[in-house]
Amino acid sequence: MNNKYGVYAKEVYMHLDINPATLRNWSTMIESHGYNFEKNPKGQRIYYQREIFALSNLKTLLAQRESLESATKAIAIKMIEQKSAETAIGAITENQQNKETITLSRSDLDNYIDNMEKKFSEFIAKRDSLFIEEMQKRDERLLEAINKMQLQIAASQEAIESNVQDDNKEDHTDIILNEIKELRQQINTSQTEGKKGLLQKLFGKD
Numbered sequence: 001m002n003n004k005y006g007v008y009a010k011e012v013y014m015h016l017d018i019n020p021a022t023l024r025n026w027s028t029m030i031e032s033h034g035y036n037f038e039k040n041p042k043g044q045r046i047y048y049q050r051e052i053f054a055l056s057n058l059k060t061l062l063a064q065r066e067s068l069e070s071a072t073k074a075i076a077i078k079m080i081e082q083k084s085a086e087t088a089i090g091a092i093t094e095n096q097q098n099k100e101t102i103t104l105s106r107s108d109l110d111n112y113i114d115n116m117e118k119k120f121s122e123f124i125a126k127r128d129s130l131f132i133e134e135m136q137k138r139d140e141r142l143l144e145a146i147n148k149m150q151l152q153i154a155a156s157q158e159a160i161e162s163n164v165q166d167d168n169k170e171d172h173t174d175i176i177l178n179e180i181k182e183l184r185q186q187i188n189t190s191q192t193e194g195k196k197g198l199l200q201k202l203f204g205k206d
Helices: 009-016 020-032 049-063 068-099 106-163 166-203
Strands: none
Touching (some): 009 020, 009 049, 020 049, 020 068, 068 106, 106 166
């Protein structure tokens, strides 16, 4: 697909192997984060190579269990920066053609692109930090539930010793201990999935 000439939605969703409603939803979400797709007089979106490549990356992020909100936001930011860079390069080219001079040096352009990449990296780092913080909060809630259950065990054992016959003590205690074991397994699973999710976001690997 040539970057110079855009295509309509049908060619894009066939190329990405997704359904039309999915493409429409993704595009709407990206636009909600500030990126504007070009449209024809009928209001139909026109997709260029830059946007098709970005949508392909979005599909990969979602396959790695990234949320639609954060994935579309990251893609929108990247496309906005790329579009700005292309506009700057286009202005340089036009100026060169009209005046046979270049007002922006290659060094300035490299610094501009480096700055955009830095901002995008900072956004990704902040997103991953928030993800880790959320996982820690979830683990804290599970630990709090275990502590409450342990207090219940102490109270239950006291009640059992006072009011329940010996043949019922063991059954009642086993039920509570099993509940604690399940809560601890949830914490281990939560921590394992949290680390795995973070590695997938950082490196795109299991």
